[in-house]
Amino acid sequence: MxxxxxxxxxxxxxxxxxxxxxxxxxxxxxxxxxxxxxxxxxxxxxxxxxxxxxSHMGQAFIIGPDQATTAAAMEILVPADIAALKPKQIRYSQFLNEEGGILDDLMITRAAYPGYEGWLYIVCNAGRKRQDFAHLEKHLPPAVTLKRGExxxxxxxxxxxxxxxxxxxxxxxxxxxxxxxxxxxxxxxxxxxxxxxxxxxxxxxxxxxxxxxxxxxxxxxxxxxxxxxxxxxxxxxxxxAGLCLYGHDIDETTSPVEADLLWSIQKRRRIEGGFMGTARVLKEIADGPVRKRVGIKPEGRAPAREGTVITDMTGRQIGVITSGGFGPTANGPVAMGYVEAAFSKADTAVQLVVRGNSMPAQVISLPFVPHNYKR
Amino acid sequence: MPVKFSQDHEWVSVEGDIATIGITNHAQEQLGDVVFVELLAIGKKVTKGGEAAVVESVKAASEVYAPVTGEVVDVNKELEGDPALVNRGAEGGGWFMKIKLSNPAELNDLMDKPAYDKFVASH
Known part of the structure; x- marks a missing residue:
């Protein structure tokens, strides 16, 4: 660094x-x-x-003459349905590269301040904001501009x-x-x-x-x-809560389909495409991804950290842990990682190689602790 | 014999030829909340400077190196169900293991309390 x-x-x-x-x-x-x-x-x-x-996170505004123009510009860079955002609504999405890998994940809000109807407000990761802003400035059309939140x-x-x-x-x-x-x-x-x-x-x-x-x-x-x-x-x-951390659970090599973030790609975008990385994303939606992000519950008390190898019951490597540690509310070790798609079903038995020893573990459906959102 | 300390932040308390070892209060403060301790099995031989245990805190896994050479004759089984004991009493109830010394002269390489405190203050 x-x-x-x-x-x-x-x-x-x-x-x-x-x-x-x-x-x-x-x-x-x-x-x-x-x-x-x-x-x-x-x-x-x-x-x-x-x-x-x-406050280290990146706050910025995407500014166009009207919501439709701004949304259309943003939809080239992210696979979420931005045109359908209601005033004051927020959506989670990802900046994708041409290969369908994730450049960053972010929150996108349709602003509804009088006189600012063409504005989107975004919040992206601290460690990626410089790249994100350069990416936006490179790809936004002339009518739509980036304003960093100073x-x-x-x-x-x-x-x-x-x-x-x-x-x-x-x-x-x-x-x-x-x-x-x-x-x-x-x-x-x-x-x-x-x-x-x-x-x-x-x-x-x-x-x-x-x-x-x-x-x-x-x-x-x-x-x-x-x-x-x-x-x-x-x-x-x-x-x-099963939420991804950029640079660990998602990065430029992982697609939103592999990362089990398909819920964040609304139906119209799955049909129409039109975003960077469309080819890979739509292919993975149709054929299924080769690997998939899953929750991993080690059976013992020992945490499995990032980088821990995941094997099948014969010892063949099928994936790797991308985030792992101790879950105080789950009262035990919790982890997530990528496994070959054939092993991604909940309750599949796998093994984790921790300090040279094979530890039993199970694929689970995320989250470890139920969400407590007010819907 | 008074308690001795290593530069790897372990303490050693000797009675006869049996050394009780653990990590220092300073070490547990640095580690934060301990959630898992992996200890060697009774009967295992350890070499001074070799891996003797792994302490997992909420943040990370840290290796604990044996401050002396010998054979593990007892381990603190309470740590299995209550790893936070290391935080509550690092230099008491949170001890790790007892080692039968094979080379008591190694104890001379360890620091006494004032020397260890000075070592911590300067690092």
Whole structure:
């Protein structure tokens, strides 16, 4: 990696004051955990509300003269149905390369601010945002432009108490439907509040100006149900929820069909194609992928980490673990990885090679912990 | 005999020719929440500097190297059901294994408490 100085989010001083352990992550100095530790933070988020600084993620706007033009431009780069997005609706999708591999995954929101009807708002991964923005600038037609979100912070409030906590500040947040947003006032702060997240729990992702970030962060932390949560627990929460981590579970070699993300490719796009990587994606939809992302449950207590070889019962390699660790809510090791399609059915017995020993494991249908979204 | 410490952050407490070993409180702090400990079987021989155990925290797997040479004569079976014992009492109830020393002179290579504290502070 480069030796460039690490960037800091607008909440850096808050993390330091809370005693966070700060580590380099995607070019930023980010809190991996606070003094209570990853296990406690994980469990707190599942039972109360966790507060996450995710300001390192890439926020940007795709701007065209009207929604139809902007959507058409975006649909060349992603396989989701953007034209059908309702105002304020959010969709999960992926930037694909010409070979159908995943360049990044992202959230796409149809903005509905008066005067901004042709705008899409996107949130992409911190470690990929530079490439994503270059990719957009290269491929967007002249009538559609990219505007990077300068000076913007992003705070996630996740967990079963998230709604009750945020509603104390503005009751209107209760009415925000899952995978949609509202622009609302939070104690004098203008906030773009999405009902979405990366933990499998109900919750919000709140986009605000940097200048307001520390005040909203502190305000939320005064609520008794809220504790700050670092990237460590964010990883175990998303893993239990079966959600992909870019660079691990998905990358430029994996297609959305292999990654079991077909649900994010709406019917019209499967029929019409018209996005980069169409040939591979439609072929894999028709013929089935060669390999598939699945959940893997090791039978013992030993975690199987990323890179662990998956074999069939005869010892022949059939795949590899792409994310693995300990699931505090699942109360045991949890993992996901790619296996040959013939082994992708739930309950298939497989083996994991951990430190030279074969450990029994089972293919399971994700997630490990049921989603608790408010639908 | 007072407890001795290795540069790999293990502690060794000797009674007769039996050394009880574990990881230091500093080590458990660095590891974070321990979720699994893999220990060698009783009867296995270990060599100083060789792999003696694996500690899995929420974050990562870390190898534990034997600070002394000998034969494993007992392991802490409580760690199987309660690996967090390592976090709660690294230098007490969270011990890993007992080793019958085959070369007690190796103990001279280990640090005493003040030397170990200094070592930690400088690393």
């Amino acid at each position: 480069s030796e460039a100085p690490l960037q800091r989010t607008a909440l850096y001083a808050q993390h330091a004051a809370l005693g966070a352990k700060l580590v380099p992550f995607a070019g930023y100095e980010m809190p991996v955990q606070y003094p209570t530790g990853i296990l406690a933070e994980h469990n707190w988020t599942r039972t109360h509300a966790g507060l996450f600084d995710v 000076g913007m912070s992003l705070i996630a409030l996740q967990g079963p108490k998230a709604e009750a906590v945020l509603a104390r500040i503005n009751p209107a947040v209760r009415e925000i439907a899952f995978m949609s947003y509202e622009s609302l006032d939070l104690a004098g702060i203008t906030a773009h509040i999405s009902r979405s997240g990366y933990t499998g729990e109900d919750g919000y992702e709140i986009s605000i100006w940097d200048k307001d970030a520390a005040r909203l962060w502190q305000l939320l932390l005064t609520e008794p149900e809220v504790k700050p949560i670092g990237l460590g627990a964010r990883d175990s929460l998303r893993l239990e």
